[in-house]
Amino acid sequence: MATQTLPKRFALLVGVDLYLNDGSRKSKVNNLQGCVNDVKVIREFLRNEFQSHKLCILTSSPSSANPTIPEELDDCLPTFKNIKREFDNMYEQACPGDLFFFHFSGHGAELQRTSNSPAGRLKDASLLTMDYCCGKPAVRGWQLNEWLKKLNEKKIHVVVSLDSCHAAGSWRNDGSLRTPKDWTPPPNLPIDEAVVQETSSEPNCRHGELDVSWDINPDGFTLMAACESTEYAAEKTVDGTTYGAFTHALCGYFQRNQPGAMFSTYRTIRDHIARDISPQNPRVYGRDRLAFFGNKELFSATPVLAEIKGDVASLPIGRVHGVKTGAEFATRPPTSEVTLSISEVGDFESKAHIVRDSSQTLPQHIEVVPFRWSSEETLKVLVESSLPRRFQKELSNGLQKRIVGDIEVIEVNEVGKAHGPEAAGFGLKTTVDGGIDISGPASLIGYEGPVRGLEIKAQNEDKQATESAVALTHLFRFEQILNLRNQAPQDTAPFEVTLDPESGPDGSPLSESSTIKFTFKNNDEAELHFTVINLGPGFHVKQLFPSEDSPKTVPRGETRSFSFRLKIPNELKRDRADYQRHPHRDIIRTVVTRNKKLSFKSLELPDIWNADQVESGRRSGSGRDVELLFDLDFSWWIQDNVILIGLN
Structure with a gap:
């Protein structure tokens, strides 16, 4: 029997404190203090x-004998040649x-663009190598x-961390900010x-992510940047040693939060x-x-950072995120198990009552x-x-564990033949192969009939009921x-959104290959501040832009x-005849705010056939009385554009 090879971890750490200058570029940059220390602290962390x-390390440190030359050997210096060699x-x-x-x-x-730089760019965001001012090349973003791509x-999982600035005039320097003053990029040299x-350089269109600063398009890998493109990357001195503020905080997070930090997502780490x-x-x-250094995407619901004051928690999500009173949130390890029950909901913030033992103490965040x-x-x-009473009872229990509110599981002779208020709900019926089909209102599902791509074929009634409850909860949250488009203000929106094309010739569906x-x-x-979200045919919700x-x-x-470009998931292509008959709906949602920047990552959901990946610890709970909050100075709008995708 073949043995499984465990994945290996490789690392290339580059830190440039000493920048050489021989006058080749008729321009110089100042030396730094904390970059080599960054590498040292990350090396120990790893x-x-x-x-x-x-573990490969390329650094340049001023020699104690002569601070104008590096103390490292030539093969260990952060030059373009050595960095490219290690890649x-x-x-x-x-x-x-x-x-x-x-x-x-x-x-x-x-830096000034080259003849091979991507079209539409006036300059190239670049990493400056130690010998750049000696007429050697920089590493352009x-x-x-392309190296990372x-x-x-090759299916190598890639993680990138850049403690450096990447906008005009944005650098690390002067012991506090990595930014020399009044520096003009020199003309390009033949090299x-x-x-x-x-x-x-080829443009890369993909499902859910777009080009970002650095000209890096991180499809399939993760890039951590120290700051926004218009900001400076700071340095800080701790106990007499200078570090990059970002790198020091990154390593400090893991030191303070073991062992649970190893299960934190990059987004969560960034928030801290x-x-x-x-x-x-x-x-x-x-x-x-x-998860940090993990290779599987954690679809456990995206965590948010709550602020604790006494028995009340403030959460940075609200009505615009689909939060309603009575919803319950739970803490994540290593924090003790605590339940937060939403009691007040504003446009972009909620307050929750904390259900906990009197002996429990919680951090401020x-x-x-x-x-x-x-x-x-x-x-x-x-x-x-035809579905047994035991299944119905377990289905009801499963839904009560996941949804706060009144739930009715109603037995009918034939799903799809009901009339009156019940006809607007969800329906479950058995399939010829012993599975279960789930249907819902066409306004939600996008078509008549059972949900496509979903197969519920558990071994026993209890597991079938649990899987059905998970899928129904997913559809409930998607709905x-x-x-939310019905709750957004209906006054005239102060913006225009266009998609080109929005449909094929004569209104026909677009093909997958359409840009x-x-x-x-x-x-x-x-x-105005806008975020674009894709509500896909697999009932996933994912932020499309910005990344x-x-x-x-x-x-x-x-x-x-x-x-x-939009892709049709493989799960929806299994029945080719059905795939040819019915186009698939993608909703491109634009959420716009004025006077406040908001994150909408907490809305994200996986495809429904991966809905069990959002499962977390379940426990009992109850709703709370309500007092609504109103934010008078905040404005928001939603615009949806529907795109139908068919066969090429």
């Missing part, structure tokens, strides 16, 4: 917490399933993207053109770091719901995830009489999110555009 197969070695040595972690601490800058295509000729290094705003791009959504109306589920251009125009007098966990800000009178 050695203590993770078993690394190979090539990684491609040869790592196997599918292995993990590669790349960290860079040093100067970042926007789009070039790094090559590893990703800058030569090293990019072997690297082609952001508090520690404010006003600097770290960002995570790409697969932000992976804790991570919580939803485990019971709240229904304001009676949830009706019609069950075919709440879908119906769709999204354009947002701000017609308001104030700046990072924050909205895109558009000044008054300006427009923003991006392009994307």
